[in-house]
Each structure stands twice: as C-alpha cells, then as structure tokens.
Amino acid sequence: MSVPESVDLSQLSAPAGGSRRLTGHLARPEGPGPWPGVVVVHEALGVDDVMLRQAQRLARAGYLALLPDLFTEGGVGRCLVPTMRASSSGRGRAYQDITAARTFLAESPDCTGAVGIIGFCMGGAFALMSAGSGSFDAASANYGMLPRNLDETLAGACPVVASYGGRDRMLKGAAAKLDSALGRLGIVHDVKEYPQAGHAFLNDAEVGPRLLRPLFRVTGMGPHPEAAADAWQRIETFFDTHLKPPSTAR
Incomplete structure (x- = not known):
C-alpha cells in the first residue's frame, strides 16, 4: 500500500467559511x-x-479514505482548543473542513458517491456530531465524547457503529448512553464497550510526547490489539453493509 498522497482542499474549505489552507x-x-x-x-x-495508517487500513478494505488535517493553518498549538470546542458544540470551522473533505470525495470520479465518516478520540466526537447532518451514509465513532444534546443531535442520523474502552475514565458509561439513545431514536447501530481496553485502543502504536507515555499506560490509554482487531472487524463489516453495493460488499 502506497503512502497517502497530499491533496489541497483549500478551494473547497475557504469559500464555505472553513480553513483558508486545508491539506x-x-x-x-x-x-x-x-x-x-x-x-x-x-x-x-x-x-x-x-492516523495515516488508519487511513491506509481503510484503503486496504476498499475505501477511498481522506484524512483532512484540521490543524493545517496553525498546528496543534493554535488549533487544538478551538477545534476541541467545535467537537462538542457542533459549531466551528472544523465542520466546514470536514464538509470540504466529503465534497472532494463525493465529486471524485474515483468515488461511487457513497461517503462515510470515521473518527478517533476528538474525531469520534466529530463523527457523532456529523452523523445527524444528513451528509454521510454511515458513521464510525471511536471513543468520542457524546454530544450534550444527544437525542437532538442524533435524530435522523445515518447508521452508526461505535467502540469504547471500559477502562477509559474520561468516557465512563458513554457506550451504554449512546446505545440507549440510538435505540430510542430508531437509528441502525452497533455499539460495543471493550472492558479491558482504554482510550485510544485502536491505535497500533503509542502516541504523544515520550515523557508522558508512562502516564498514559498507567491510565490504560493506548493500544489494545485484541479489542482493536474485533472493533476493526465490526467497523469494516458495518461500512461494507451501508457503503458498498451488495455485489461488492465482502
């Protein structure tokens, strides 16, 4: 699998109120x-x-995967706080950037026109927020913070597959709350909590500053290969069902 190619999304994001520069x-x-x-x-x-390997994994599963860099303009230092706020408020430049990425895919001759969204950590919150937008055909939220107005945000949402870690102290009980809300709203869904996994368990390697990694391990944050294998199987099966025509789904 080749390294993901860099694409300029600025002409789609900037006119819509998104980032002036978006890679x-x-x-x-x-x-x-x-x-x-x-x-x-x-x-x-x-x-x-x-994150690049997550995109490559989706490509191996038969998806044209586009990873927009929401921090293109100012890096983590300048962009993290406003982007995190956007992930929980449902408003902000990041949503125009995500829409730009979706538009790029939908208009590409290499795309069938069916487009899903997958997010990890902060991105999982964006995936949940975007699921009810009417723009996506399926959403995968992985250890993403739940919207404040859960029922209102998810009303009329596309099918949702979500995965959480039972040792994730930041999101205790989130899987059960999300599962209940999606069931109450009649949204097709698959939500699962992995008791032995923590936050970021789908990552295939440790991330973050090296000095902080021992702390992350103590809190249960980081890779959990067994849970990740099961979660990826569920994600790919779910996306195959809702994004691929029956003749091409595995």
Whole structure:
C-alpha cells in the first residue's frame, strides 16, 4: 500500500467559511475503482503516522479514505482548543473542513458517491456530531465524547457503529448512553464497550510526547490489539453493509 498522497482542499474549505489552507491525505485502494469514500477525522494530537495508517487500513478494505488535517493553518498549538470546542458544540470551522473533505470525495470520479465518516478520540466526537447532518451514509465513532444534546443531535442520523474502552475514565458509561439513545431514536447501530481496553485502543502504536507515555499506560490509554482487531472487524463489516453495493460488499 502506497503512502497517502497530499491533496489541497483549500478551494473547497475557504469559500464555505472553513480553513483558508486545508491539506488532506488521500489513501487509495489498489486495483480499479470507483470505491466508496470515507472521511477520516484525526485525534486531538493531529495527523501523525498512526492516523495515516488508519487511513491506509481503510484503503486496504476498499475505501477511498481522506484524512483532512484540521490543524493545517496553525498546528496543534493554535488549533487544538478551538477545534476541541467545535467537537462538542457542533459549531466551528472544523465542520466546514470536514464538509470540504466529503465534497472532494463525493465529486471524485474515483468515488461511487457513497461517503462515510470515521473518527478517533476528538474525531469520534466529530463523527457523532456529523452523523445527524444528513451528509454521510454511515458513521464510525471511536471513543468520542457524546454530544450534550444527544437525542437532538442524533435524530435522523445515518447508521452508526461505535467502540469504547471500559477502562477509559474520561468516557465512563458513554457506550451504554449512546446505545440507549440510538435505540430510542430508531437509528441502525452497533455499539460495543471493550472492558479491558482504554482510550485510544485502536491505535497500533503509542502516541504523544515520550515523557508522558508512562502516564498514559498507567491510565490504560493506548493500544489494545485484541479489542482493536474485533472493533476493526465490526467497523469494516458495518461500512461494507451501508457503503458498498451488495455485489461488492465482502
């Protein structure tokens, strides 16, 4: 699998009120297209090798995966706080950037027109917020913070697959709350909590400053290969069902 190619999304984001400069990283499946598209929304630490590999994994599963760098303009230092606020408020420039990525995929001749969204950590919150926007055909939220107005935000949402870690102290009880809300609203969903996993368990390597990694391990944050394997199988099966035509779904 080749390294994701850099694409300029600025002409789609800036006129709509998004970032004046927006870079995306596009991972293509091998073989002939077109393919369904997936917008990949990164963690709070930004685009790194782990996030690029998540996009590549989706490409191997048969998806045209686009990872927009929501911190393009100012890096983590300048962009983290306003982007985190946007993830919980439902308002902010990041949503125009995510829409720009979706538009790029939907208008690409390499895309079938079906587009999903997947997010990790901060990106998981964006995936939940975006699920009810009417713009996506399926959403995957991984250890994402729940919207404040859960029922209002998710009313009429696309199908949702979500994964949480039972040792994630920041999101205690989130999986049960989300599962209950989606069931109450009649949204097709698959929500699962992994008791032995913590935050960021889908990552295939530790992330963040090296000095803080021992602390992350103590809090249960980081890779959990067994839970990750099961979660990825659920995500890919769910996306295959809702994004791929029956003749091409695995």
